[in-house]
Amino acid sequence: MGHIYEFGPFRLDATAGKLIRGRNELHLTAKGYATLLFLVERAGSLVRKEELLDRVWPEGFVEPANLTQTIYVLRKTLDDSDARLIETVPGRGYLFAAPVSDALESQPTHGAPTASGRPASRLARLLWPALAGVLALAMLTLHSSVPSAGRPAAVNVEAHRDYVLGRYYWSRRTYPGVVLSLRYFKAALQTDPFYAQAYSGIADSYAIMGYYSPAASAERARVLRLARGAALRAIELDPNLAEAHASLGFTDNLIGTDDRETSHEFQRAIALDPGYATAREWYSWYLFYHHDQHGALTQMEQARDLDPLSPIINFALANQLFFARRYEEASEQWHQAITIDPTTEIAFYGAGLADEQLGDDQLAAREFREALALSPSDPDTMGALAYVLAKTQHPDGARQLLARISRMRPLPVYDIALVDDALGQRAEALRWLALARAQHDRNFTSYPMDPRMDDLRRSASVSSRTSSSNA
Numbered sequence: 001m002g003h004i005y006e007f008g009p010f011r012l013d014a015t016a017g018k019l020i021r022g023r024n025e026l027h028l029t030a031k032g033y034a035t036l037l038f039l040v041e042r043a044g045s046l047v048r049k050e051e052l053l054d055r056v057w058p059e060g061f062v063e064p065a066n067l068t069q070t071i072y073v074l075r076k077t078l079d080d081s082d083a084r085l086i087e088t089v090p091g092r093g094y095l096f097a098a099p100v101s102d103a104l105e106s107q108p109t110h111g112a113p114t115a116s117g118r119p120a121s122r123l124a125r126l127l128w129p130a131l132a133g134v135l136a137l138a139m140l141t142l143h144s145s146v147p148s149a150g151r152p153a154a155v156n157v158e159a160h161r162d163y164v165l166g167r168y169y170w171s172r173r174t175y176p177g178v179v180l181s182l183r184y185f186k187a188a189l190q191t192d193p194f195y196a197q198a199y200s201g202i203a204d205s206y207a208i209m210g211y212y213s214p215a216a217s218a219e220r221a222r223v224l225r226l227a228r229g230a231a232l233r234a235i236e237l238d239p240n241l242a243e244a245h246a247s248l249g250f251t252d253n254l255i256g257t258d259d260r261e262t263s264h265e266f267q268r269a270i271a272l273d274p275g276y277a278t279a280r281e282w283y284s285w286y287l288f289y290h291h292d293q294h295g296a297l298t299q300m301e302q303a304r305d306l307d308p309l310s311p312i313i314n315f316a317l318a319n320q321l322f323f324a325r326r327y328e329e330a331s332e333q334w335h336q337a338i339t340i341d342p343t344t345e346i347a348f349y350g351a352g353l354a355d356e357q358l359g360d361d362q363l364a365a366r367e368f369r370e371a372l373a374l375s376p377s378d379p380d381t382m383g384a385l386a387y388v389l390a391k392t393q394h395p396d397g398a399r400q401l402l403a404r405i406s407r408m409r410p411l412p413v414y415d416i417a418l419v420d421d422a423l424g425q426r427a428e429a430l431r432w433l434a435l436a437r438a439q440h441d442r443n444f445t446s447y448p449m450d451p452r453m454d455d456l457r458r459s460a461s462v463s464s465r466t467s468s469s470n471a
């Protein structure tokens with residue numbers, strides 16, 4: 001016999017580990033369930049964040065997301081958007097505010113089936129305990145980042161669950177996350193071989209792998225071919241699937257396919273589903289690198305409005321504002337991104353870039369150190385911190401970081417050029433910059449817009465004109 005807690009239309013079965021509304025079982029992951037149970041058991045009392053972390057994450061860290069995201073998902077599950085059930089006590093913790101009655105369960109239970117009535121897939125059973133839930137990003141993937149146009153009327157529940165988990169990991173845009181997302185998308189196809197959205201997910205995973213691969217490498221060419229094939233298969237299965245057209249546009253943009261066709265795919269995706277935030281995000285970058293800064297920012301702001309808790313879209317908007325030299329807006333946007341995901345170095349790195357341009361070198365240095373604490377071997381952050389240290393009369397610290405960068409492979413030549421220039425070694429910086437251009441260094445696409453490179457660009461231009469006149 002075990003406790004059943006009832007509140008509003010919900011029943012929380014503490015023995016079977018079920019959350020039920022009416023006749024429907026609502027899915028909660030282990031971490032989400034444990035969080036809700038602890039709050040319900042303490043209904044009417046403040047539960048400090050530290051208590052929740054000790055109870056739900058006794059291993060001492062939150063993986064893969066944080067407590068705030070877990071609370072967000074619980075509120076979505078409970079239709080508690082106005083926080084009537086789970087109240088936030090700022091700076092302290094949470095309070096379960098709804099009246100709770102306690103009943104006893106007299107019927108034996110034998111474990112909770114999945115929504116489809118079958119046990120979870122092998123991949124889900126192996127990895128599900130490691131999840132903190134289908135968190136804020138996954139919920140937003142379901143709500144806004146996954147297009148509705150063209151979706152089949154009936155979707156296999158197990159396949160869709162694997163697909164959503166794949167999208168959650170893919171949305172992190174880290175290489176390990178993308179690799180894991182690919183496994184989930186492939187698991188979805190094993191369950192439903194005609195699931196067009198899973199093919200689109202596979203396309204996006206391979207495309208991001210291509211983005212992270214060295215330019216002009218055989219590996220980049222291989223994964224981009226796989227990405228394009230998966231995107232075309234998704235379109236073949238569902239020609240009206242917005243996600244598939246966005247996947248093809250993104251892949252073709254990385255490959256360097258005809259610009260008009262690439263633009264058409266993005267526009268087609270947006271026309272099919274104006275609410276698909278990722279299509280607007282990618283189209284924004286397409287416009288940005290085709291020198292339509294106004295159009296790019298318009299699309300990215302719309303993407304942010306559609307998916308306001310997406311870290312990657314918030315990062316992208318802040319990045320574009322930075323390159324547009326709207327530093328105050330960029331700083332504000334980066335700091336907003338930090339509140340959304342304080343566990344990612346990108347937000348602190350970007351905030352440091354903006355705040356350094358605003359003249360607050362001490363704040364920028366602290367933010368770069370925060371970024372390095374989260375990602376200790378990131379050469380871009382090391383380079384950015386070294387640049388600030390060199391500017392603020394701390395050349396020894398800058399040289400120590402430069403030495404660390406110089407030992408990395410492949411060599412981050414753009415970052416070395418940046419630091420050498422800040423240390424007053426202009427000739428060396430120009431040589432490294434030429435190498436960055438020749439090697440297609442991924443950061444070199446930012447060179448024409450990077451404000452830290454203004455003096456170096458002018459020197460390079462003068463050097464080029466001098467060489468031409470001597471010739």
